[in-house]
Amino acid sequence: xxxxxxxxxxxxxxxxxxxxxxxxxxxxxxxxxxxxxxxxxxxxxxxxxxxxxxxxxxxxxxxxxxxxxxxxxxxxxxxxxxxxxxxxxxxxxxxxxxxxxxxxxxxxxxxxxxxxxxxxxxxxxxxxxxxxxxxxxxxxxxxxxxxxxxxxxxxxxxxxxxxxxxxxxxxxxxxxxxxxxxxxxxxxxxxxxxxxxxxxxxxxxxxxxxxxxxxxxxxxxxxxxxxxxxxxxxxxxxxxxxxxxxxxxxxxxxxxxxxxxxxxxxxxxxxxxxxxxxxxxxxxxxxxxxxxxxxxxxxxxxxxxxxxxxxxxxxxxxxx
Numbered sequence: 001x002x003x004x005x006x007x008x009x010x011x012x013x014x015x016x017x018x019x020x021x022x023x024x025x026x027x028x029x030x031x032x033x034x035x036x037x038x039x040x041x042x043x044x045x046x047x048x049x050x051x052x053x054x055x056x057x058x059x060x061x062x063x064x065x066x067x068x069x070x071x072x073x074x075x076x077x078x079x080x081x082x083x084x085x086x087x088x089x090x091x092x093x094x095x096x097x098x099x100x101x102x103x104x105x106x107x108x109x110x111x112x113x114x115x116x117x118x119x120x121x122x123x124x125x126x127x128x129x130x131x132x133x134x135x136x137x138x139x140x141x142x143x144x145x146x147x148x149x150x151x152x153x154x155x156x157x158x159x160x161x162x163x164x165x166x167x168x169x170x171x172x173x174x175x176x177x178x179x180x181x182x183x184x185x186x187x188x189x190x191x192x193x194x195x196x197x198x199x200x201x202x203x204x205x206x207x208x209x210x211x212x213x214x215x216x217x218x219x220x221x222x223x224x225x226x227x228x229x230x231x232x233x234x235x236x237x238x239x240x241x242x243x244x245x246x247x248x249x250x251x252x253x254x255x256x257x258x259x260x261x262x263x264x265x266x267x268x269x270x271x272x273x274x275x276x277x278x279x280x281x282x283x284x285x286x287x288x289x290x291x292x293x294x295x296x297x298x299x300x301x302x303x304x305x306x307x308x309x310x311x312x313x314x315x316x317x318x319x320x
Contacts, residue, residue, distance in 0.1 A: 009033060012040065013312055014078040015305040016071070016088040018115060020050030020149025020173045021277065022220060023070045026305040027081050032316040037133060037309050041081055042237070044220075045070045046273025050093030050150050054174045059097040064106060071111040087308050088115045091123050092150025092171060120167025124153035126307030128162050131216045131300040133310055135242070139214040146303060147221045147284050149173035149277065154204070154288075156211050164207045168200050172221055172281035183262050183279060190258065193280065197287045205292055212292045217245070218303035220274055221281030225253055226299040233269035241301045247289045254282045 010031050017024040027041040047066045053059060071088070078086055094100045094117045104115050118126075127146045132138050138159045146153040148171045155165035179185070179193040226243040227235055257265065257279040265275040289297065 011085070011312075011316060012081065012083050013309060014074065014081075014083040014086040015308040015312075016074055016086065016113070017304040017308070018047070018049065018067070018088060018090040018094065019219075019304075020053070020091070020093040020151075020171055021046060021048055021273065022149070023047045023049075023067070023074070024303075024305050025074045025077065026309060027078060027083055028309050030309060030313045030316060032313065035313065035317070037306065037313060041077065043074070043077065045073075046271075048149075048173070048273065050096075050171075050173050052177065053093045053096050053150070054177050057096060057098045059093065059099060059103050064103055067103070068107060068110045071107060071113050075111055075113060085312075086113050087312060088113050089123075089126075089304065089308060090115045090117045091304070092120070092148055092169075092174075095120070096150065120151060120153060121165060123151075123304060124155045124165035124167055125162050126311060127153055127218060127304045128155040128157060128165065128307070129159075129310055130302050130304055130307030131218045132159065133302055133306045135300075139211075141211045142214040142216060143208050143211040144216045144218065144300075145222075145285075145288060145297070146218045147172065147281055147288075148219055152284060152288075154208055156208050166204045166207075168204060170197055170200055170284055172277040172284065175284070176277045176280040180280065183265065183276065184257070184259055185279065190283070193283060194287060197284055198291065201287060201291050205288075208292060212294050215292075215294050215297045216300050217285070217297045218300045221278065221285055222297070222299045223301055224270060224274060224278055225250060225282060225285070228253055228268060228270070235271075237301050240299055243299045245297050245299050247286075247295055250282065250286050250289060254279075254286050257282055 015026045025043040029038040128144045131144045143156045150171040153167045157163040226240045229249040
C-alpha cells in the first residue's frame with residue numbers, strides 16, 4: 001500500500017462564502033494527517049450583494065462597495081490570524097449578474113482577494129459535505145437544504161458520496177423582491193409566492209423522499225428560526241448548531257411573521273439585514289418541509305465555507 005506524504009502538518013486558511021445576502025468568513029486550521037478542520041474564527045456580514053439582481057441582472061456600485069468594504073475587513077482579519085491562503089466563492093447573485101467579471105476584477109484590484117464564481121451544482125456539493133463536517137452519528141443517507149438569498153440547494157447522499165443535488169432559483173432575497181411590496185405581505189402576494197415555491201419544489205423533490213427522515217439545514221434562515229424557537233434574542237452558535245427544528249416550530253414562526261411588519265420582526269430579535277427577508281425564507285422552508293413530509297430538520301451553522309475548507313484539506317492529503 002502506498003503511503004500518503006503530506007507536505008505540511010497544518011495549514012491555516014480563510015474561507016469566504018459570498019452569498020446574495022451575507023458574506024461568511026471561516027478561518028480554520030487544516031490538519032492533513034488527522035483529517036481534521038479546527039475552526040479558529042467566524043464572522044458574518046450582511047452585504048446584500050444581490051439587491052435588485054433578480055430584476056436588473058446587475059450588481060450595482062453600492063453593492064460592490066459594500067462587498068469591497070467587507071472583504072477588505074476580512075483580509076485584515078485573515079492577516080491578523082496569519083492565514084496562509086484566502087479562498088473565496090461567490091454564489092447565486094454573482095452567477096446571475098451580467099457584470100460578474102467586472103465585479104471579480106474590481107474586488108481583486110481593491111482587496112487582493114480573487115473570487116471564484118461557482119456553479120449551483122458545486123455549491124450544493126460543497127455545502128452537502130460542509131454541513132455535517134465534524135458531526136457524529138451521521139445517518140447512512142441524508143439530505144441537506146441550503147436556503148440562500150438567491151437560490152436554494154437541496155442534496156442527498158452519504159458521508160462519502162453525493163448522489164444527487166439541485167439548485168433552484170428560490171431564495172429569500174430574490175423572492176421577497178419579486179413578490180412582496182410590504183410587510184406583512186397581503187394575502188394575494190403570499191399566495192403568489194407560495195404558488196411559485198410549490199411549483200419549483202414539487203417538480204424537483206422526488207429524489208429526496210428517500211432521506212426525508214434525516215434532513216440537515218444550513219444558512220441564515222434556518223439558524224435564525226432555530227434561535228427564535230429557543231427564545232433567544234441573540235445568536236448562540238452552540239445552542240443553534242444541531243438543534244432539532246420541528247415543522248410545528250417553523251409553522252408557528254411563519255404564522256407570526258405573516259402578521260408582522262418590519263419593526264415587529266426586528267423586535268423579535270431578528271437582525272437588521274435579515275429581518276426584511278426572513279418571512280420569505282421561512283415560507284420556503286415551510287413549504288419544503290410540508291411537501292416532503294419532513295417532521296424535523298437538524299440545523300447546522302456550517303455549510304459552504306466548511307465545504308471549501310474540507311475540499312482544501314482533501315487537496316492537501318492528495319485525494320483530489
